[in-house]
Amino acid sequence: MDVAEEFERRLQTRLGGIGAAARLVAAGQAQMLRGLAGFAALQAPREVDPPGVFSHYAPEEVAATLRVSGASARNQLYFAETVVRRLPRAVDALAAGIIDLPRLRSLEHATSPLDDDVAAQVEAWILDRGPRKHRAAFSAACRRAVIRLDPDGAKDRADEQRRDRSVRIEADEDATSTLIAVLPAEDAAACYQRIDHLADIIARNRDDDDERTRDQIRADVLVDLLTGRAEHAAPIGCEIQVVVPITTLLGLGHEPGELAGYGPLPAAIAKEIAMRPGSTWRRLLTDPQGTLIEVAERRLPSPAQVRHIRARNRQCTHPTCTRKATRTDTDHTVPYAAGGPTHTTNLGPCCRRHHRMRHQPGRLWKVRQPRPGTFEWTGPAGTTTTTYPHNYLTGEEHLSACD
Numbered sequence: 001m002d003v004a005e006e007f008e009r010r011l012q013t014r015l016g017g018i019g020a021a022a023r024l025v026a027a028g029q030a031q032m033l034r035g036l037a038g039f040a041a042l043q044a045p046r047e048v049d050p051p052g053v054f055s056h057y058a059p060e061e062v063a064a065t066l067r068v069s070g071a072s073a074r075n076q077l078y079f080a081e082t083v084v085r086r087l088p089r090a091v092d093a094l095a096a097g098i099i100d101l102p103r104l105r106s107l108e109h110a111t112s113p114l115d116d117d118v119a120a121q122v123e124a125w126i127l128d129r130g131p132r133k134h135r136a137a138f139s140a141a142c143r144r145a146v147i148r149l150d151p152d153g154a155k156d157r158a159d160e161q162r163r164d165r166s167v168r169i170e171a172d173e174d175a176t177s178t179l180i181a182v183l184p185a186e187d188a189a190a191c192y193q194r195i196d197h198l199a200d201i202i203a204r205n206r207d208d209d210d211e212r213t214r215d216q217i218r219a220d221v222l223v224d225l226l227t228g229r230a231e232h233a234a235p236i237g238c239e240i241q242v243v244v245p246i247t248t249l250l251g252l253g254h255e256p257g258e259l260a261g262y263g264p265l266p267a268a269i270a271k272e273i274a275m276r277p278g279s280t281w282r283r284l285l286t287d288p289q290g291t292l293i294e295v296a297e298r299r300l301p302s303p304a305q306v307r308h309i310r311a312r313n314r315q316c317t318h319p320t321c322t323r324k325a326t327r328t329d330t331d332h333t334v335p336y337a338a339g340g341p342t343h344t345t346n347l348g349p350c351c352r353r354h355h356r357m358r359h360q361p362g363r364l365w366k367v368r369q370p371r372p373g374t375f376e377w378t379g380p381a382g383t384t385t386t387t388y389p390h391n392y393l394t395g396e397e398h399l400s401a402c403d
């Protein structure tokens with residue numbers, strides 16, 4: 001055996017030892033959980049006790065045995081009693097070293113709002129598909145399974161949590177405080193992305209003597225934005241990806257959606273976000289197996305698209321309007337909400353007045369874009385007037401009435 005082979009063999013031996021030790025630890029933890037649950041079962045609550053699954057004074061003896069606080073012993077007893085009763089297959093998997101204790105905690109946490117039957121279904125779903133690559137993936141899989149198997153409950157819990165959104169402040173040590181915002185996940189992602197985007201611009205354009213870390217810059221940007229103490233670029237480039245299975249979007253299924261960087265969303269919430277007109281997210285449609293089938297257009301045109309249409313139509317496209325395109329909104333000819341794409345062939349400059357006019361309820365004015373840059377406006381009386389793109393040879397815009 002040469003030196004390299006010998007070295008490799010020693011590495012393999014060490015790795016094998018680490019794996020065996022991890023299985024031993026897991027088996028020991030399973031034994032501990034079963035011991036605690038068995039102890040709890042022998043300590044039924046007495047009449048004088050407050051309601052509970054074991055006697056009010058059971059934790060003290062465990063605390064003395066394990067040399068931990070009473071509160072810690074109580075938590076361990078509760079956890080052990082719960083998982084041994086509700087998630088017995090998962091405890092078996094821990095005993096066999098297939099999952100570890102952190103994964104069991106994730107499963108227990110995810111299933112805690114469910115009744116015993118649905119919890120057992122989630123347990124089976126998760127264990128049938130293995131321990132996953134790492135704990136984060138396992139936890140996300142647990143949450144996804146809960147949403148899949150209890151869609152209505154997941155929606156109700158999400159609604160409740162989202163209703164409880166809040167901002168609060170907590171005083172810390174050393175002249176600092178923590179500002180906490182509890183937000184709908186997509187809003188939090190959009191806020192963070194804007195802050196990070198601006199921090200990125202600042203970091204790339206700063207002077208040599210600006211030695212702030214990226215964390216420091218983000219903190220400064222947050223304060224700038226909220227207090228208005230410094231100006232920042234308009235919000236362009238923020239984009240949260242919301243993944244929605246097409247069956248969910250069509251109301252044919254309850255497959256969970258997904259928010260990039262966050263994880264699974266209840267079907268109803270993902271669908272609601274995907275249908276909501278918004279400027280900060282992009283909808284990704286998948287088939288029921290999760291394969292991407294369509295990336296939705298952005299609602300907000302890119303700066304290049306805006307430059308293009310403002311050069312193509314140098315004024316508001318309404319026939320009577322002379323407002324310069326540089327001072328207009330960018331209007332979707334077929335509204336975005338009606339499925340109109342964010343393409344230059346479906347965009348035109350439109351002043352605020354005429355933009356509002358054509359989106360009035362009842363839509364008295366109708367507009368079509370039969371060719372890129374050519375707009376047919378039809379008024380309430382049925383008269384159609386066409387405006388044309390700027391002609392760079394003659395330097396004029398055509399205007400002709402028909403009908």
Ligand SMILES: [Zn+2]
Nearest residue numbers: 316321351354
């Ligand atoms: Zn106008």
